[in-house]
Amino acid sequence: MPRRTRYAIGAPCWADCITPDLSGSREFYSALLGWEFVTESPDYQLAVLSGEIIGGFGAAPAGLPPQASWNVYLATKDADHSCAQVGELCGRVVMPPVPAGDNGRLLLAVDPSGVTVGFWEGSRAEGVVLADEPGAICGHELRVPDASRAESFYGALFGYRLAPGGDFELDGVAHARVVVSDQGRPLWLPHFGAADPVDTVRRAVDLGARLVRPGREEAPVLRDPWGAEFGVLPVPA
Secondary structure, eight states: OOBOOOOOTTSEEEEEEEESOHHHHHHHHHHHHOOEEEEEETTEEEEEETTEEEEEEEEOOTTSOSOOEEEEEEEOSOHHHHHHHHHHTTOEEEEEEEEOTTSEEEEEEEOTTSOEEEEEEESSOOSOOBOSSBTSEEEEEEEESOHHHHHHHHHHHHOOEEOTTSEEEETTEEEEEEEEOSSSOOEEEEEEEESSHHHHHHHHHHTTOEEEEOOSSSOOEEEOTTSOEEEEEEOOO
């Protein structure tokens, strides 16, 4: 069982789904990926697989459009510094650093490409614990219209470099793939592992999801019944 206890600064370390239908979203991902849920607060829950934390689910605040979204958070040791850097690099802070209970602090921003991105400064646990197996996060994608603009922003923040072939690397380690596309909104996209991606895609569609990218060259991408997009990647069972 792959477990992660530490994350490099700048690496994707957490993901959560903010949804207008917390109960319905829980049922969808539970049926599709086998997740269970632990309540942290009335409006936020932890997704758990095999007893290990793999992400979070939050109720969308009143007044927002009725659409769900997956948010990806990058690890930081200093949320205030990251917040200041976002503004200096022509990003926009949507929510400045706020406490997340006793676990740490987070902030949300929009990068110069229009991608929503979170930052997580953990007090104890640094992020997702279970990864790289069926039902857990096993990769990330950054979908943008201009790869060089993304490299400039995340390179200045954390040292990301775009490798030949599209891998987004920190110190030579790939943490995401950059996909250049004008289709759909730009975003950070979590990928979930599947022993049989074809079957996972079929079951997701049966549960009400929509296939938005078939996955001929890149991983297949689905949109859940409330609009949150995620990818599916093959991993050994």
